Amino acid sequence: MARLTGGDPSLLRRINSAVVLHALRTAAPAAAPTLTDLVKVTGLSRPTVEGVVEGLIDAGLVVEAAAEEGEARRQGRPARRFRFRREAGHLLGIEIGPHRIAVLMADLGGRVMGSAAQEIAATASADERLDGVLATVSDLLRRSGVPRGQLRAVGVATPGIVEADGTVRLGTALPGWTGLPLGERLRRSFRCPVLVENDANAAAVAEHWKGAATASDDVVFVLAGLSPGAGSLIGGRLHRGYGGAAGEIGALHLLGREATPEQVLSTTGEPLHPLDEAQVARVFALARSGDERAEAAVERFMRRLVHDVAALVLALDPELVVVGGWAAGLSGVLGPLRAELARYCLRPPQVVQSLLGEAAVATGALRLALDHVEEQLFAVESTVTARR
Structure with a gap:
């Protein structure tokens, strides 16, 4: 000190x-x-x-x-x-995704005290999605007997490029999300600090806190899906980039060198429609049954994923790559990724699957809220520096 x-x-x-x-x-x-x-x-x-x-x-x-x-x-x-008194206040971690809303509640020590989730249509408007968030939170608080005034901080994780004030600068995965002042909208309801972060970034924080990356400070977390994203920790600190867009590897195909995701996963020569998880799971099932066109589509998907991840690994040289997201549950993801990184990287990182699974994003959002409270209560050095 x-x-x-x-x-x-x-x-x-x-x-x-x-x-x-x-x-x-x-x-x-x-x-x-x-x-x-x-x-x-x-x-x-x-x-x-x-x-x-x-x-x-x-x-x-x-x-x-x-x-x-x-x-x-x-x-x-x-x-x-x-x-x-860990029970002197409570924290929330909220995941707002295309298909579901998930909420975790913890005490001031970070111990999870309750959870709630609800499915939501991928086509839901921004207002409908936010109403779903508030309803899910209200249900959890009611069941837990925790007054809303007991909340000390709320962490929120969502797809998209998120600015420091919680505005979603670009969010193509959710209807009406681009330009949404998400942090401002939620602060009206919670009356406590609300911290908004990209979902892959939040998941990276979660795996470092209590998942597959607890022993490593240089980590890339890959949220593998239709359009993969990634979150990175450098020296144990989240790397967001200048404008919060670090890790948007799903946009690499926009360089014009490769096909769109709809074309990559097509088994008919026509773009896959609708491009959703159910359709993609069907393509993988066909591939497992021996369908040659589906096998070719899966191979293209894998190649795209591993090339996207390799680009980020070459730039950051992490010790560990953690693969999560729904595509991580499909067979055959980790093997090709390890092989491809071994080809491209001078020092290939260790590649493992997420230990937190679908809870990673909400858990990371909860950690963001806990970090904020800890900074307020325990950050002696920052207090001294600020007053010099």
Whole structure:
């Protein structure tokens, strides 16, 4: 922690509060720390720790814990113990996709407390889709007994290129999505910070948090579908690019060198219509049954996917590639991808399948909300830097 000079008692109180709160939050659940423990961990004086703890109790973020069993008999009056109140607020992670809306709710420690999902038509308008989001959230809060005012932050993940303020600059996967001020619309309903991110970016964050990429900080997550997207972590930090469009590998065919997805997956010579997951699953099923045209279409699909991923891998040199999305469940994706990357890359990355599956996007959205709350409560260094 940076050393402060000069008089700024309010800033110093915030720093001390963040230090003590972080120590309480990271303490083992079975061993709530005493004031003496907190003094040792934080390096602060006992009067400072006592004052900070009382302030955190008044703020509802800390509560006195029960004495450990047998402690009173051994020592007379037991030392006061304290714990972080994870239940002092709640977070939401929301996935808004072409076919479904999914919501996860967690406490301030990131522990998932409930979930809800509903199917939605691919043709639904933006207003219908947002109504579906609010209805799904309301149902989850009602079933969980959590008041809306308990929400501290909401993370939202959606297809498209998302700007920093939550506006969808380009979103062709959902009707009426391009230009939608998604963050602004949702903030009216939640009255708490709403953070909006691209779905592949959110999934990359999720896999790094509690999925297949927990041991790696240089990761590419591929959301494999009709038009694949990707999210990247460099040094453990999400790489969004200058305008939020990093990882849009599904647009590579627009360079004019390759066919459109409708042509790639066609088994008749005519563009595949409608181009949806059910149709594509049918093409893969035909290929498995030995249909030669379907086999050729699947081969073209695989070649397109692995070439798109190889372009991003060559640019970023990640340690790990995680493949998710609905196409990751189709047989034969990982093998060709590994072989193609071995051909093109000087140091081919490890290639694995997502461990979170269809929960990856909503889980990543939840992590975004948790990151925001942690920054508000625990980011001592950023606080110091901002006030210099």
